[in-house]
Amino acid sequence: MIAGSETQRVVLLHGLSRTRRSVARLEASLREAGYDVINWDYPSRRHSIAELVVLFRALCADLAKEPKPTHFVGHSLGGLIIRAGLIEPVRFPLGRLVLIASPNRGVSILRRFEEVPLLADLPRLFGRPVLELGRDAAWFQQLGLPQAEIGVIAGTRGFHPLNPSSWFNTLLGNPQPHDGTVELDSAMLPGMTDFLSLDVAHTFICDDERVIAAVKRFLATGGFAG
Secondary structure, eight states, X not given: OOTTGGGOEEEEEOOTTOOGGGGHHHHHHHXXXXXXXXXXXXXXXXXXXXXXXXXXXXXXXXXXXXOOOEEEEEETHXXXXXXXXXXXXXXXXXXXXXXXXXXXXXXXXXHXXXXXXXXXXXXXXXXXXXXXXXXXXXXXXXXXXXXXXXXXXXXXXXXXXXXXXXXXXXXXXXXXXXXXXXXXHHHOOTTOSEEEEESOOSTTGGGOHHHHHHHHHHHHHSSSOO
């Protein structure tokens, strides 16, 4: 058990088109470390990002009924929701944040889809938020940083057979280091406290034991080294 973890809470947010099961291994490991864990299963496909942030703020209001120190960990879209939702103050002690493979500058492959007529409508299959996640979309420039220590974990394995976007990145070509979906430089975040890149792919990054260990180190110490 991590010292002091029994008095702390961790909220997990899965990524786009996934469910809480996609971060179940991370959840179990955090529980074993003594944290009170909430694995939030939000409807990622049906709403715009702004609407998902409203739902997240409602969750934060519920958390304030038991105002214990609370950390947040988000995979991909989940990390963006955390960023946007925690700009406004919360009524509980805000702990550390970990963003795992979050596209902080958007996703380049979406722009490539627009260049290929037969693929132009394909992103819609992934859910409403994907339409807002194009590389360097204007709203990314307006998205600030919560007042908290932020750790960023990114992957560099460009292909995984169960990740559709990694097929397209391979077939259409992407010269930048990426995890199959998100480019390495997009995951990086100005003002972040610490950064870690690993040879893992986007879809199942939260199952990787090195990632799980790194999340626990950052929540406990504010850094990935150790």
